[in-house]
Every structure is written in structure tokens, then in C-alpha cells.
Amino acid sequence: MKIIVTGSLGNISKPLTELLVTQGHSVTVISSNSKKQAAIKKLGATPAIGSISDVAFLTNTFRSADAVYAMIPLSFTEPELGDYLRRMAQNYADALIEAGTKRIVLMSGWAADLVRGENVEDVFEGLDASITIMRPASFYTNFYQSMDLIKGKGFIGKFLTLRHSGLWALLTGKTGLLMGNYGGDDRIVFVSPKDIASAVAEELLLRPEKTTIRYIGSEEMTCNEAAKVIGTAVGKPWLKWVLLSDKEMLQGLKMAKVPEKLAGTLVEMQAVMHSGKTLESFHRSQPKMGKVKLADFAKEFAEAYYKSN
Template sequence: MGFGYKLTGFDYMRLYKCGYLWSMKIVVTGSLGNISKPLSIALIKKGHSVTVISSNLAKQVEIEQLGAKAQIGSLTDTQFVIAAFTGADAVYCMTPFDFSVADQDAHMKQIIANYVKAIQHAGIRKVILLTGWAAEVAGHSMTEVYKQLADVNVSELRPAIFYTNFYQMMDLMRGKGLMGLVMGLQAYGIRALFGRRGLLLGNYGGDDRIVLVAPADIAAAAVEEFESPVTGVKIRYVGSDELSCNEAAAALGAAIGKPWMKWLRITDKQMLQGYKMAGLPEGLAAGMVKMQAAIHDGTVLAQYDRHKPVLGKVKVKDFAREFAKRYI
């Protein structure tokens, strides 16, 4: 911190906003992920001192090349997290999945408990939490952080559906092989026999209204929250573009030479089976199906509309151009 001691009794962020303090010491979790990397770069450019936590020793050099300090260790290690947070003015907290862990709920709760202990121990007064736009439906345990913290200013970011999720769906879009033909026949009828294949699918789809978001727009929102004089708890939804599932599929399809592409909706049971076949732990798979079902029935959209944000800069057509460069 700029003056070399920990502020108490008044809001650090108000001092920063008014220009009395030059910079903050900020800890960023999430290694060099889709959000954490652009967030770290932006914070460093603004003159803040950034420490990035990663579990991967191989990331240390790249983190340091950004101008940040690297802390290598596990978020499930209580003493490591406490040490990493000590001396910080503010932190960005996210809970990474670990697909090697059968009990994802216990895994998440351990990380969250460590965050709470570390924030309390370090006397941190500004926390940015990353959850998701279906947080209330899922009963997201990250919200337990600010319920356990007194005199801490918390901004909870609830981003919508990540554009980057589509990179995991390239095989579906290619529509190759027998499975591609079967799904093509279901979506396009006999035209699938003449090359009309490739689609998106999920237990929400078709004309369901969705919101998509770019990691860069989430990072930009996080920077704004770090530098905002928020007091108490604030919930901020983050989105980049609003459209239907089929409109999103058509935009991506047009970019890869498949303007007919649709977003097929399947049942919750079929979606759960698909996740299990992909190797997701049962608890995580069931939770994802539940959240996605709430997108289809409009529950998530109703919550989003009550906190409707200003949309970010990256629209679906912008992402589609980038997607096409990686589509093979």
C-alpha cells in the first residue's frame, strides 16, 4: 500500500478514487486464465502492484514477465493462501474446478474457507468475487464469503455464458462421422445426407434467450470494481451480447461456412448422460444440468434482467471472427 501501513476506520477505495493513494497491492487468483491474465495486465498498466497465484510452477516465468509477482501453490492449502494474501489491499477470488476431485462441492468449500481465513487474517477491505449468472439457482457457495466477512467491501461479479465455451464444441460443429450424421438428421432432416451437418446442443437451445460474455469484458468489469468506492456488498452481472441460441449458432456458423447451423435442445437427462460420458464428476455434472435448465426455463434471465448491466464491447460477431481462426 502507498503509505506503508494498513488503513482502518475508513474506506481505502475512496482515498484511491480521490487520488490520495497511488496504487494498491492486489492479489489475483486464477493463474493466467482467460480472465486473470487480462485482469493482471490491466491492473499493472494502471500502476497497481499485482501478485498472481498459480498452482503451476511452469507459469512463474510468464507471470513475472507480465510485471507481476508469482505465488506458486494450492488454493486448498490454508497456510499458503494466508501467506499469499498477507500485505494485500485487495483480492480477486475465483474457485477453479478440479476434475480430478470427485466431490467438487467439498473442494470448493475448502477453497472458500481458505479465502475467508486469509482475508480476515490480512485485514483486506476490498474483495472481488467471481461467481456466475446462475449463482442464485446453483446456491453458489462463493456467496458465503461475504456473509462471513464484516467491514469488507465486496463486489460479486456474475458473468453470463463465456464465449470461450464454444471452443469445446468444435467437434459438434464439424458434424463428422456417424454421430454427426444422426444429429444432423435430427436437426436438418434429409438435407444432412447432402452435407448439412454441424450444430450446437444443450439442455437449453433453440429460441431460448441467452447472454454471452467475453473474458476481456469480465476483466474490464473487475478493474472497474477494484477502482470503485463501493461500500458493503454489490452484485454486478456481466454480459457482452444478448441474443437467442439459434442466433448465436447462426453467427458462428456463418463464420465457419455453415450459415444453417442450429442450436438443438436436448433433455436434462440426455445432457447429464453426456457430461458423465465426458468424464465429469457426477455432482458437478448434475449441478451444471440444473443451472442450464434454469436458463431454458427463464429463471436465470429473470434474475439477470433485474440487475441488467451495460453490455461489454465484444459482440458475438467479433468473437465469431476469432473463433473461425481456430476452427479446423
């Protein structure tokens, strides 16, 4: 099969590309970074350098493809996150229609249907194609963004990293991290990007007659239980995951000069995690859990943790 993978060589797209190439598929990887070309070729894939904001580029890349994996990278520099997500989703939809692509696997989020403005799945309704919407839980790899906080303070907060100079107030005194309004004893499903990649690879080969939704998770536990697993791996078994109130979260975002509407969306996104609604949706779907457990990931995290000292 000829398969298009978006997301460059990110946490999901890289292992997905490796898996698809191993299976013998012809894989093209879309990246906005021309410096990624050599790494993409090394994986046995073909690089397509361009932006997902360019519908003509997407259309030309999608032509003759048997299937497309479509994801939208989050942008925290956009004042209207929902508008940005919808624009990028519409770009994909327009290109897929023009190219005549018949199989689409769309990356979404497990809280997408619960947060106003975040859900763009409806943009793809009506396409003459077989569509699967992937709703992964909370990524293990998010813990990397909290590494300096763990080192300096000995506790974890759910964090949002804004990779834009000057945007964040350095609330921890070390990096642009902010604790969030879920954590503590909230029960959460965590997921390995490797398990997501495996699930996406499975779906790309299928052709369901109607739009389907697939939730993806690797392990369920409380935030504090997760903190203990990570903490134990780095010699801090007492590690705790600190929970902020919605008000404290919103105040912190405002201090960081995050645009008001974006700040409200970010607070709402985490509030539904704290409410347990995302967990209810996940359980209703009864998904099969992935193979990679948090203890497995913690070994990788510990290696990176000690290397960064």
C-alpha cells in the first residue's frame, strides 16, 4: 500500500513509519522541516516537505495514496486554538476530497468530544471515504516536559509547554512548566506513543464502511500512582502529582500572558480530565489496552533524566 504519514518524525509518526516500512508499505512522511529529509530517508520512507496549511501541497502529496494518517500539531501561539484546529482540519478535508483519498485515519484526543472548540471531527463528516478517528489517552511522553520540575521540586504537575520565547512566566524557576487542574488521586488512562502507532498501523489496513472511533490506552492508574512509578525510576519514590484548582490554573495562564480565550480552553481541557468524564467515555468503548506499561516507559525516562544532569 501507498500510505501518507503526517506529523514528521514525532512521537507517534516515527514509530508508525518504522512499522509500516517493516510491513513492506510505500510510506511518504510529511514534514515542514527540510532538515528531517535525511532521517526520513534513513527509515526507508520518502520525505514530502511542506506545510499542512498549504492545501495544494497536501492535495498533490495525497494523490494516488491508498491511505492517509492525518494529525494536527497543537499550537499554543494561536490565540484561538479551536479556530486553528478547525482551519487545519478543513485543509485536510479539502485536500482529501480533491485527491480522492478513500481511507483516512484521523488523530484526535480522548477529550475531544467534551471540550468546546477542540473537536474538529465533524469537519470530516460527509467525505466519500472510510474514516477512523483515533482518541488516545494521556501520553507517557508528556512526563519528559516535567523533568526539570521533578528535579527541582520533587512533585509533578500536569503541564503545558509553550515553545514560544517570552510566552511563559517561569513559574518553577527553571523551565516553562505549569501545574494543571487535574492530578492527585484522579484516575487517568495513560498511553505509549508506540501503542498508538501500532493501533494506527492496524487501522490503516482496514476499510470500515462507516466512520468509527477507536480509543487507545496502555495503562490506567491514579496520577499519584503514576508519579510514584516515575519517581521510583529516578530515585524519588515519594514523588507526588500536585493538583491545582481551575481558578489557580487560569491565574497561572494569565500570569504567563496566554491569550484569554486560549487560557480558558486549556483550563476546560484539563477540567474534564479531573471530572472523570474522559475516563467514562474510555470505559464505554471497552478498548483493548496496549502492551507498553508505564514501568517500561519509566526506564526510558530515567535514562534521559540522568543524562540531562
